[in-house]
Amino acid sequence: MDNIVKTVTALIIGDGTPSVEISAQEADFLNSLPTSHVASILKDIFHSTTDLVVESRSFDALLKLRDFDRVGFLIDLYDMSSIDWRCACCRHLVEFPDKRAVSKLASIVQNDPDPDVRYSAAEALAESGDLAVIDALKYAKENDQGMDYEGFPIKNIAERAIQKIRDREGMVK
Numbered sequence: 013m014d015n016i017v018k019t020v021t022a023l024i025i026g027d028g029t030p031s032v033e034i035s036a037q038e039a040d041f042l043n044s045l046p047t048s049h050v051a052s053i054l055k056d057i058f059h060s061t062t063d064l065v066v067e068s069r070s071f072d073a074l075l076k077l078r079d080f081d082r083v084g085f086l087i088d089l090y091d092m093s094s095i096d097w098r099c100a101c102c103r104h105l106v107e108f109p110d111k112r113a114v115s116k117l118a119s120i121v122q123n124d125p126d127p128d129v130r131y132s133a134a135e136a137l138a139e140s141g142d143l144a145v146i147d148a149l150k151y152a153k154e155n156d157q158g159m160d161y162e163g164f165p166i167k168n169i170a171e172r173a174i175q176k177i178r179d180r181e182g183m184v185k
Contacts, residue, residue, distance in 0.1 A: 032068035102132035127158030138173035
């Protein structure tokens with residue numbers, strides 16, 4: 013098992029190249045190893061490093077593990093992270109057709125204290141949301157006075173998300 017730790021660690025730390033993504037070949041290799049062990053190693057690296065490239069590579073590797081609960085990981089990470097990582101979690105939760113992801117995004121759009129994170133969640137819901145999140149988005153549209161870092165109102169993205177979901181579901185306003 014120590015050999016797996018060394019191999020995975022070397023792959024994530026890499027050769028000093030600034031790439032934050034792991035390659036398809038590297039992902040295939042990681043997926044050929046026992047998932048639970050690899051995930052544990054990658055999470056340890058993610059949580060212990062101070063190197064942003066290594067942190068991002070371990071994050072990317074975790075999201076490329078096929079037999080890993082990626083949605084659970086993103087939800088857990090969101091709950092204990094900085095604004096930047098919470099926004100990243102929103103952007104990645106949209107990638108998974110999982111009710112937990114959509115439910116978490118709906119909660120974030122209503123409850124996160126940071127407007128950038130709420131904006132990211134509303135944006136993600138526009139892509140992955142279903143009719144079940146309309147109430148959360150309506151709440152944001154009617155009550156959220158915040159703006160993202162570029163000055164875009166959250167209520168506007170919430171309104172666009174509602175419309176996109178309705179269009180996708182074939183509904184009229």
